[in-house]
Amino acid sequence: MRRKCIFWLLFSGGILLGQRFRMDDPLLREPAPINVAKVYPRKFSDYYDFFYSTFGKPGDQNRLKSSPVRAMGTNTLGEPMAGAWWEPRHYYYRMSIEDLVRGPGNSKPPSDGPWLVVAAKNEGITPGFTIEDVNKRRYFLKFDPASNPDIATAPDVLVSKFFYALGYYVPENYIVEFLPDRLEVRKGTKLRDRLGKERPMTRRDITEILLGVPKRKDGRIRAVASLLLPGSYAGPFRFWGTRKDDPNDIVPHEHRRDLRGLSLACAWLGHDDSRSINTIDFVVEENGSRFVKHFLIDFGSALGSATDKANSPRSGFEYLFEWKPAIVQFATLGLHVPEWAKARYPAIASIGRFEFEKFDPLLWRSEYPNTAFSNRLPDDEFWMAKQIAAFNDDEIQAIVRTGQYSDPAAERWLVKCLIQRRNKIVKAFFPRVLPLDRFQVKSGTVVFEDLGKPFGVGAPPDLAGSWSLFDNERGRRRGIPTSAGFQIPVELKDSPSGTYAVLDISAGSAPDPRISVFLRKDPKSIEIVGIDRTWKQPIVPPAP
Numbered sequence: 001m002r003r004k005c006i007f008w009l010l011f012s013g014g015i016l017l018g019q020r021f022r023m024d025d026p027l028l029r030e031p032a033p034i035n036v037a038k039v040y041p042r043k044f045s046d047y048y049d050f051f052y053s054t055f056g057k058p059g060d061q062n063r064l065k066s067s068p069v070r071a072m073g074t075n076t077l078g079e080p081m082a083g084a085w086w087e088p089r090h091y092y093y094r095m096s097i098e099d100l101v102r103g104p105g106n107s108k109p110p111s112d113g114p115w116l117v118v119a120a121k122n123e124g125i126t127p128g129f130t131i132e133d134v135n136k137r138r139y140f141l142k143f144d145p146a147s148n149p150d151i152a153t154a155p156d157v158l159v160s161k162f163f164y165a166l167g168y169y170v171p172e173n174y175i176v177e178f179l180p181d182r183l184e185v186r187k188g189t190k191l192r193d194r195l196g197k198e199r200p201m202t203r204r205d206i207t208e209i210l211l212g213v214p215k216r217k218d219g220r221i222r223a224v225a226s227l228l229l230p231g232s233y234a235g236p237f238r239f240w241g242t243r244k245d246d247p248n249d250i251v252p253h254e255h256r257r258d259l260r261g262l263s264l265a266c267a268w269l270g271h272d273d274s275r276s277i278n279t280i281d282f283v284v285e286e287n288g289s290r291f292v293k294h295f296l297i298d299f300g301s302a303l304g305s306a307t308d309k310a311n312s313p314r315s316g317f318e319y320l321f322e323w324k325p326a327i328v329q330f331a332t333l334g335l336h337v338p339e340w341a342k343a344r345y346p347a348i349a350s351i352g353r354f355e356f357e358k359f360d361p362l363l364w365r366s367e368y369p370n371t372a373f374s375n376r377l378p379d380d381e382f383w384m385a386k387q388i389a390a391f392n393d394d395e396i397q398a399i400v401r402t403g404q405y406s407d408p409a410a411e412r413w414l415v416k417c418l419i420q421r422r423n424k425i426v427k428a429f430f431p432r433v434l435p436l437d438r439f440q441v442k443s444g445t446v447v448f449e450d451l452g453k454p455f456g457v458g459a460p461p462d463l464a465g466s467w468s469l470f471d472n473e474r475g476r477r478r479g480i481p482t483s484a485g486f487q488i489p490v491e492l493k494d495s496p497s498g499t500y501a502v503l504d505i506s507a508g509s510a511p512d513p514r515i516s517v518f519l520r521k522d523p524k525s526i527e528i529v530g531i532d533r534t535w536k537q538p539i540v541p542p543a544p
Contacts, residue, residue, distance in 0.1 A: 021472055021500065021520065025529050026075040030083030033248045033291035039283050040245055042235035046277045049238075053369045054321055059240025059254040062375040071257035071380050076518070076530040078257075078379060080167075084248060085294050086258040090165040091390040097398045103161035105172040110225050111135050115178070116186040120201060120209060126152065126300075126308050127209045129183065131225070139174075139225040142300065143213045145308045150350035150410065152300035152307045153224040154403030159269050159299035161399050166265050166387050167258070169295045172227040175404045177220045180210055229295060231282035237294055238276050239372040246281075246292045254371040261384030263373035264429070267364035268388055268421050270354050272315050273301035274366045274373075303414060304345075304354025311353045314340050319368050350410045356420035361428045378432040378535040385429040386437060386451050388422050396422070426455045433533050434459050434505065434513045441526050444493075446486045446503055446517060460507040467492075470500040470518060477502060488519075488526055497523045512536045 052058055062068035073080060080086045089095060111133040118138070119130035129141040144152050153175060160170040183206050191201040215221055237243065240254040253259055266274040278298040283290065300307040306315070317340035318325050328336050343358040345351075366373060391399075397415045405411045435452035436459055446465070452458040465486045468477035480501075483489035492501040503517040518530030 018473055018475075020470075020475055021076060021518065021529050023498075026077045026079075027081055028075065028079075028088075030081045030248075032287075033084065033289050035290045036246060036248070036283060036292060038245065039232070039234045039281075039292060041233050044236045044238065044276050046275070049276050050320070050368050053371070054319070058238075059371040060252060060375075061254070061371060062377070068377055069255055069375070070377065071260060072255045073251040074257050077528075078383070078531050078533065080256070080258045080383075084291055085169075085256065086167045087169070089167050091387040095165060097395060100161060100165055100395055100399055101402055103164045103172075103402075104170050105227070106174070108137060108172060108227060109174040110137070110139055110176055113182075114184045115141075115182050117183055117201065117206060118186050118189055120189070120191055120205065127212070129206075129209075130228075131183070132186070138228040140228070141176075141223050141225055143221070143223050146212055146214045148305075148309060148349045148352065149214050149222070150403070150405050150407070151305045151310070151352055153222060154350065154405055154410075155302040155305050156224045156226070156298070156300045158399055158403040159271065159302045161402055162269060162391075163265065163296055163299070165391070165399075166384075168262075169293060170299075171229050171295065171297055173299075174225045174227070175222065175402075176225045177216070177222050179220055180206070224300070226297075229280070229282050231284035231293065234281040234283055234292060236276045236279045237281050239370050243281070243292065248291055254375050256372065257380050257383055259372035260376040260380040261387075263364075263366070263370070263376055264361065264381060264384040264388065264425060266366060266373075267316070267359075267361050268418070268425055269299075269302050270304055270311075270316060271299060271302040272311070272366050273298070273307075274370065275368070304352035306352070309352070310349075313343065313353055314338075315353065315367075316340075316359070316364050319365050321368070346409070346413055348407060348410045348413055350405055350407055351413055354414065354417055356417045356424065359421050359424060361421070361425045378429070379533045381429040382433045382435065382533065385425050386435070389426045389430075389451060389455065391422065393419055423455060426452065427457050430455070430457045432513070433535050434463075434507065434515050436505065436515055439517055439528050439531065441488065441519070441528060444488050446488070446519075446528075462508045464506055464508070466504045466506075468502050468504070469495075470502045472500045492519065492521055492526065495521050497521055500529075510536075 060069060075081050082088055110131065113134040115131040115133055117129050118132050121128045126142060128143065130138060131141050132138050142152065142156065144150055157173045157175055160173045163170050185201050185203060185206065189201040190198045191205055192198050210221065213221055238253060239259060240252065242252060243249040278296065280295045280297050281292050282295065284293045304311050306312065325338065339358060343355050345353045345355055396418050400411055400415050430452040435450060436448045437451055438449040440447050450458045465484060467480040467483040467489050469480060469491060470477055480489050480491050492499060499521040501519050505515045505517065513535045516532040517528060520527050520529045
């Protein structure tokens with residue numbers, strides 16, 4: 001309990017102790033996790049998730065509050081810390097195109113030789129197998145529908161690489177092609193029939209499951225092979241609350257910046273199936289610690305795909321159930337034409353319904369309400385938007401190629417859509433705050449990058465800076481009237497080690513949006529230790 005309290009104080013900025021900053025701030029990585037004991041594998045009903053999220057009020061909901069809760073689980077710079085949920089990658093440490101293409105890994109595809117079927121799925125949206133190769137590695141094997149080749153397998157691979165570059169933990173996914181006779185039933189493998197009765201699996205079962213799977217002219221079958229994640233299975237995580245059997249899970253999920261910001265990434269990639277059933281927790285052992293690690297999985301329903309067919313035209317525009325659209329359609333006898341019905345899609349079977357002209361990142365919806373997504377605030381949005389903006393056109397194209405689309409038109413259209421949707425996200429969310437970042441102290445001056453400038457939505461030209469000395473113990477400021485602009489004031493340069501100051505950056509005379517940059521005088525340098533962002537009020541969180 002003592003360690004848990006200390007951990008919480010680190011997350012909350014030490015407010016209870018009166019100090020805003022400690023000498024080791026900013027923390028870039030979470031403190032070493034507490035070793036977990038027994039973690040119980042759990043199931044989470046997709047139906048319960050839908051009904052509770054649609055008609056209930058799961059978690060702590062910002063949109064119902066006059067003073068929304070700012071994101072937790074961040075360091076003093078406003079960044080999530082590397083740990084069990086997220087790792088800083090492409091925006092923070094520029095990845096090469098080779099690294100982006102590699103993603104979570106591309107050196108362990110299923111080996112040549114027979115693949116032993118150790119489990120099978122013959123029901124649900126799509127059939128599939130669990131296989132074991134000659135190296136004893138296990139994979140989940142999933143297929144495309146006969147009507148839409150590539151529509152599920154390509155997104156499962158390339159979307160996982162985008163999410164990986166954005167910092168999330170994902171499985172290694174591989175496009176494979178094979179002849180059916182490579183699959184062999186391992187002795188003792190069981191299959192559940194349609195009545196729920198378990199029986200030994202046979203070769204005929206493999207043949208029947210593959211009947212609805214598209215085949216090449218030479219008889220080969222395309223599939224995605226997802227490498228089994230390491231560790232012990234612990235079930236999905238929820239987008240609200242915490243996990244009671246995980247002593248390290250102390251920040252409510254609806255208030256995690258990495259989960260709030262995830263909504264923009266899902267909007268960009270059309271991952272409307274972003275719900276608990278497509279997440280998974282594993283108990284892993286790393287660096288001498290045993291802890292719960294959190295993964296995103298199953299991206300076949302993204303980029304215009306519904307896994308087994310093209311996505312619904314309403315996807316991304318409306319929830320599966322919403323009162324207002326239902327009432328409008330009822331009141332107009334179905335004559336009202338919603339905006340989503342005006343979207344135009346190319347006739348590309350492997351893409352389904354994915355476009356950019358009608359895409360509105362401010363109004364994008366997942367299949368049903370997600371409390372973490374609904375709770376996002378402008379600083380959460382900026383955090384993800386800047387990561388999306390970091391992908392240039394060539395990098396987007398390189399990652400899309402890893403989907404190995406059979407139709408070149410599909411790749412071209414997808415690249416165009418992702419570039420245009422990226423631009424729309426930047427233009428929608430950067431203006432809500434001052435889009436300044438990468439703050440540093442160079443030659444006695446605070447310097448930064450205007451991330452919006454390349455997209456035509458940079459900060460106003462009349463940026464002004466005002467300085468104050470900051471009392472770290474009491475949280476009070478004392479203005480330095482003789483200092484303005486971005487040069488470090490003499491009052492801080494000549495002060496003793498451990499002195500703090502704050503630079504407030506604003507545009508013109510308006511108080512908001514504003515960025516407060518906190519600095520500390522150390523024995524040999526002046527370091528940036530904190531960043532606060534404010535925005536014009538009111539900002540209404542995304543509607544349910």
